Each structure stands twice: as C-alpha cells, then as structure tokens.
Amino acid sequence: MRKFIILKHMNKIDKKQLKAEFLESKPLMGVLTIYNKAENKIYIADSMNLTALSNRIRFMLNMGQFDKKSLQADWNRLGEGNFLFENAVIIPFENDKIIDYKKVVLHAATELKNKVSETTSTY
Numbered sequence: 001m002r003k004f005i006i007l008k009h010m011n012k013i014d015k016k017q018l019k020a021e022f023l024e025s026k027p028l029m030g031v032l033t034i035y036n037k038a039e040n041k042i043y044i045a046d047s048m049n050l051t052a053l054s055n056r057i058r059f060m061l062n063m064g065q066f067d068k069k070s071l072q073a074d075w076n077r078l079g080e081g082n083f084l085f086e087n088a089v090i091i092p093f094e095n096d097k098i099i100d101y102k103k104v105v106l107h108a109a110t111e112l113k114n115k116v117s118e119t120t121s122t123y
Contacts, residue, residue: 027050028049028050029048029090029101030087030089030090030091031087031089031108031109032044032057033086033116034057034083035084037082037084039121040120040121041074041120041122042120042121043068044109045057046109048102050090054085058085061075062080070123089112
C-alpha cells in the first residue's frame with residue numbers, strides 16, 4: 001500500500017525514468033548453489049535469471065514439490081534453516097559484445113560441478 005501512495009505522488013518524469021531503468025535492467029545470470037549445511041551436500045543449478053530460479057526452487061521445496069527427490073527429502077527432514085542459497089557464479093552482462101550466455105552459464109555450472117564433486121557430495 002505504501003509503494004502505491006509513493007508512486008501516486010511521483011511526477012511523470014520520475015515514473016518514466018523508473019520505467020526506463022527497469023526495462024534496461026538485465027537479470028542476474030549464472031550458477032546457484034543450495035548447500036545442505038547439516039550433511040555437507042550441495043545442489044547446483046544454472047539459470048539466465050538467478051533470482052527467479054532461487055524463488056522458484058525455494059517455493060517448490062516449501063510446497064514439497066521439488067523434482068530432485070533426495071533434496072526434497074532432506075529439506076523436509078532438516079528444515080529450511082539447514083540450507084544456504086548462494087549465487088556461486090555470476091556472469092556479467094556485456095553490452096558491446098555478442099555472447100552466447102546460455103553456453104557460458106552452462107560451462108560455468110559444469111566447471112563448478114566438477115570442482116565441487118571432489119570435496120562435497122552433490123544431489
């Protein structure tokens with residue numbers, strides 16, 4: 001309700017500037033890790049939008065509907081407090097280059113999985 005009141009009193013220039021900034025913003029892309037602190041296990045996922053991925057996974061886990069059954073079982077048994085969500089790799093967006101970001105993100109995820117599997121159990 002408070003945001004609505006603030007936006008209602010903004011002038012047209014401020015609204016246009018906010019809209020332009022929003023449209024120009026790029027989503028955070030890279031690799032997300034979910035670390036099981038109690039059992040030293042890690043789940044690794046890549047995305048072109050880390051914020052959306054993190055929100056989706058947390059929602060699915062809380063609803064008991066996550067597709068990785070072993071992670072879901074640990075989440076149910078140990079509780080949310082024993083898990084740490086972290087953006088482990090962030091791929092910066094570069095305006096002046098043509099880059100296949102999906103390929104870059106996938107490569108980063110593969111490298112992290114290989115590196116982590118040497119010391120930590122993965123889901």
